[in-house]
Amino acid sequence: MxxxxxxxxxxxxxxxxxxxxxxxxxxxxxxxxxxxxxxxxxxxxxxxxxxxxxxxxxxxxxxxxxxxxxxxxxxxLVGGPTIGSVAVRELKIPSESASGDGELAATLYSPAGLGERSGLLVFFHGGGWVVGSRASHDHVARFLAQRAGVRVLSVEYRLAPEHAYPAAADDALAALDFALAKAGDLGADPARIAVGGDSAGGNLAAVAAQRAVRRGGPAPVFQLLLYPATDASVRRPSRDLFADGYFLTSADMDWFADRYAPEPVDRADPGVSPLRAADLTGLPPAYVGTAGYDPLRDEGEAYAEALRAAGVAVELSRQPDLIHGYANYIGIGHRFREATAEAAEALRKALR
Incomplete structure (x- = not known):
């Protein structure tokens, strides 16, 4: 472009x-x-x-x-120079639920010098399930791949309103299944597959992890959830505290939800709101990063606490001085990059 x-x-x-x-x-x-x-x-x-x-x-x-x-x-504007020491390969992921040719486009990022059977992160971009793409989050995927020393499979899931819930959630599980089944072809170790994303992508990662664990069989070993949307059915204090003036607004959240989960979708369904799941036991360990000045802050932290209560190992890290979407701003200043580097280090440790 x-x-x-x-x-x-x-x-x-x-x-x-x-x-x-x-x-x-x-x-x-x-x-x-x-x-x-x-x-x-x-x-x-x-x-x-x-x-x-x-x-x-x-x-x-x-x-x-x-x-x-x-x-x-x-x-x-804010992503910084392209990280060139990461090889890129375009892929197609078979998906019975996908429209058109029944495939999802994806990009595999491989850091220079990384050997075979590495860890791999299946990554879903943010954007309220309506905007965003692999291209808009190319700098984030490259940064995580390089800093964590893992391969990253960034997925082009279907967007609303053309494809409302459960299209994106179904695509997320299809992509995770592909990575688990084809890990060897991707240069990854099938025992070191993580799932993650930012914002709406964090929501899709949490939903995919839940679905994979509940059905039995192959599942991810780690979740990287950056300021995830976890509960569209309840309005928590941070939604009002930071309703306007911090880029993501409360009105934006309504606009996105109305397109992704319009009536008659039940927004308390765990497929939309993973925090509402009746059983969170057995899920993989998670890193949950939240931002202090974010209307989504409280629901992300509530999900981390619910995972802990279910016996899941969780690292909850609030970045109290930052705003929603901080991983997208890694090319400016230093605080955004510092916070995102912390998440990458958690991923590196989990998959080493």
């Missing part, structure tokens, strides 16, 4: 802003923001200010089409 000139100019402005002395960055961002006992990181506050100035938003007035386009170009 060629990058339009306006996007290139915006990217240069963002890079220039983050190269300024700290005092100048603080002057642009404004006075420190303290909420719920947390101080927003300057890196996060500055990007929020730049987004407001440029009228950037997750959901744009034109609806699905413009919002998808904005997400695709967003990584050029």
């Amino acid at each position: 060629s990058i339009p000139l306006p996007v290139r100019i915006q990217a240069a402005v963002v890079r220039g802003a983050y190269a300024l002395p700290e005092g100048v960055r603080r002057a642009i961002a404004g006075a420190p923001v303290v909420r719920d006992g947390q101080t927003l990181a300057l890196d996060a506050q500055l990007i929020l200010k730049l987004q407001r100035l440029s009228k950037a938003a997750l959901v744009l007035p034109g609806g699905v089409g413009p919002s998808r386009t904005a997400m695709e170009y967003g990584r050029h």
Whole structure:
């Protein structure tokens, strides 16, 4: 995809802003923001200010089409230079549930120097089940692959509203099954397959892990859940605390849910809201990363606590000074990259 000139100019402005002395960055961002006992990181506050100035938003007035386009170009603004020491191979995943030719597109990322029978992460991108793609999260997949020293299989699952629930959830399980069955062909060890994603992708990863474990047979050995959506049936305090002003808004969440799980879908169904599952025992260990300034914060942390209560080993890590989607901002400042590196290290340890 060629990058339009306006996007290139915006990217240069963002890079220039983050190269300024700290005092100048603080002057642009404004006075420190303290909420719920947390101080927003300057890196996060500055990007929020730049987004407001440029009228950037997750959901744009034109609806699905413009919002998808904005997400695709967003990584050029905040994702940083492409990590070149990662080989890329395009794949097709057979899926009986997939429309069209019955296949899902996927990209396999392999870090330089990685031997055969490595660990592998099956990764699902965020975007509210409506926007986002492998391309929009290419920098995230490359970063996780390189930092964790594992292969990453990034999956192009079907998006709503064209394909509402359970299409994406079915695709997630099909992709996980493919990785488990074809691990050798992917250069991976079938005993070291993890599942993960960010935001809506974290939701799909949690749902796929639950379904794989409950049916019996092959299942992932680890879950990497970054600020996951886990319960669309309950409104928790963080939803109101951070309803507006921190990029992902409460209104955005309603818009995404209305397209992914419209009536008569029961949003308390564990396929939509994995926190509502009656039984969480036997699930693989998990790393759950949440952001302090995120309307999804409380439901992500509630899922981590529910897993612990069910006897599942969980590392819950709140990044109190960051916003939703922090893994997408690894190309600017240092806090976003630092937080995402922590998640990658958890993955590395789990699959080494």
